Amino acid sequence: IATATQQSQLHTANENIHLVSGNHTDITAGQSLTAHAAESLNLFAQSSGIKVQANQGKVEVQAQNDELQLNALKDAVLTSSSGRVNIAAQEEVLITCKGAYIKFSNGEIEIGSPKLVRVKAPLEVTGPASMNYNHPSWPKTIPKIPLKLKVGQSAHGGGGFAGMPYVLFADGVEKMKGILNAKGELEIEHELTTGKYKVELANGRVFHLPVVKKCEGKDKYTSKGFFPGSANPEVEEYAKLVQGIFTDNNDAK
Numbered sequence: 001i002a003t004a005t006q007q008s009q010l011h012t013a014n015e016n017i018h019l020v021s022g023n024h025t026d027i028t029a030g031q032s033l034t035a036h037a038a039e040s041l042n043l044f045a046q047s048s049g050i051k052v053q054a055n056q057g058k059v060e061v062q063a064q065n066d067e068l069q070l071n072a073l074k075d076a077v078l079t080s081s082s083g084r085v086n087i088a089a090q091e092e093v094l095i096t097c098k099g100a101y102i103k104f105s106n107g108e109i110e111i112g113s114p115k116l117v118r119v120k121a122p123l124e125v126t127g128p129a130s131m132n133y134n135h136p137s138w139p140k141t142i143p144k145i146p147l148k149l150k151v152g153q154s155a156h157g158g159g160g161f162a163g164m165p166y167v168l169f170a171d172g173v174e175k176m177k178g179i180l181n182a183k184g185e186l187e188i189e190h191e192l193t194t195g196k197y198k199v200e201l202a203n204g205r206v207f208h209l210p211v212v213k214k215c216e217g218k219d220k221y222t223s224k225g226f227f228p229g230s231a232n233p234e235v236e237e238y239a240k241l242v243q244g245i246f247t248d249n250n251d252a253k
Contacts, residue, residue, distance in 0.1 A: 038145075038192055064138045088133040144189035151184055151199050151207045161201060169198040 003009065011017060019025060027033065035041060043050060052059065061068070070076070078085060087093060092105040100113040107130065111117065149168075151161055161184045168175045168186065171194055180186055186199070190211075197209040 062136075062138075086133070088135065090135060144191055146187065147190040148185045148187050149197065149199065149209060151180070151186075151201070151205075161203075161205075165202040167200045169200070170194050171196060172198075 089104075092103065094104075095102045100115070100117075101111075103110040103112075151166075161180050162182045164180045164184075165177070166180055166186060167177050168188065170191075176188070178186060180201075188197075195211055197211070199207040199209065201207075
């Protein structure tokens with residue numbers, strides 16, 4: 001089976017997308033390849049290792065709001081074939097092996113060893129000196145996702161509240177004010193840590209909009225605009241059918 005187009009293809013799902021092959025899975029891009037996950041991203045190879053290579057340009061790894069760990073059961077090698085290796089820390093650098101250590105902290109150098117310390121070089125001791133290192137800057141906010149919130153009688157309704165002034169609250173805190181567009185929508189920059197929204201309209205209507213990561217049960221259908229008692233006969237019949245399915249499932253249990 002093959003699909004091809006000279007323009008674009010879109011694959012989307014409300015829940016999960018699985019790509020499974022018994023042998024190899026190849027993904028190729030003529031320009032750039034982007035992988036984005038709202039929660040976590042995992043790469044695992046069981047027997048043959050993982051390679052990350054860049055023929056041109058730098059390789060950059062960042063832990064922007066937490067720790068970075070590089071662990072190996074056997075040898076760990078860090079080299080620069082034609083440049084420098086810089087190791088810097090804001091608070092402390094510690095190098096240790098079998099009890100012996102060198103610690104750089106608070107502008108001081110501490111050397112400790114349970115055994116003999118050998119210095120094989122001529123020594124020159126001068127006055128104090130220091131060197132400042134420019135650490136990379138990190139984003140201070142979590143990336144935001146553009147969303148459109150639509151307020152109306154149902155997901156299939158028209159823009160009944162078009163042009164209505166509103167006040168938007170995020171987790172109980174006022175976020176923004178404005179006027180709904182011609183479709184009864186308002187555009188927001190959603191932060192992943194936000195759990196719920198509230199929209200207060202000038203006519204007194206209030207809408208509570210919880211942020212749901214996954215719809216289950218009846219919510220799978222109500223999220224698409226299927227509500228019991230809807231003015232649309234087809235939607236009402238579908239809602240009754242869905243209600244019957246869940247009733248039958250509960251009776252079977």
